[in-house]
Amino acid sequence: LGIHLDGCRVERLYFLAAHPGDAALTRLCTLLLADPVTGQFTWSLLDAHAAREPNRVEVAFRPGVTDIPARELARGMVEIGLPDCAVATGTRYTLAGALGETALRTIAKALLCNG
Numbered sequence: 001l002g003i004h005l006d007g008c009r010v011e012r013l014y015f016l017a018a019h020p021g022d023a024a025l026t027r028l029c030t031l032l033l034a035d036p037v038t039g040q041f042t043w044s045l046l047d048a049h050a051a052r053e054p055n056r057v058e059v060a061f062r063p064g065v066t067d068i069p070a071r072e073l074a075r076g077m078v079e080i081g082l083p084d085c086a087v088a089t090g091t092r093y094t095l096a097g098a099l100g101e102t103a104l105r106t107i108a109k110a111l112l113c114n115g
Contacts, residue, residue, distance in 0.1 A: 001110055003103045007096035013058065014073060017086035019045065024082050032076045055099050059113045060090035 014033060019025075029041040061067045070087040078084050093112060095104070 001106055003097075003099070003107060005095055005097045005099075005107075009094040009096075011092040011094070013060070013090035013092055014070075015046070015060075015088040015090065018083065020077075020082050020085070027080065028077060028082060031080055032073065053094070055095040055097070055104065057093045057095065057104060057108045057112055058090055059093070059108070060088060 012033075020028070025043050029043060030036070033039075034041040067087075067089055069089045073089070074084065074087045077087070091112075095107065099107075
């Protein structure tokens with residue numbers, strides 16, 4: 001693509017349609033989402049008005065596309081006693097380097113998503 005990157009950090013994202021409470025979220029992350037040896041987790045409420053961080057691209061399935069990890073997470077939530085709710089997944093890429101909006105869009109369209 002002719003774009004220079006200095007690095008890329010990849011994070012898995014999980015979106016819940018309902019907030020089950022702080023303790024339930026910590027339990028969910030501990031039991032189902034983060035490997036206690038190799039992983040770590042953070043969670044936060046989405047803020048639609050939060051400032052977009054530079055060099056960050058988030059990718060998720062289009063509506064109507066089967067999101068198997070989300071389906072399995074929803075099933076697992078019920079199995080550990082959390083309320084049933086809609087779930088979606090995504091991936092966050094934080095790119096290091098001097099990248100402008102055009103370069104980010106090119107990388108996103110050509111490499112990170114199929115659309």
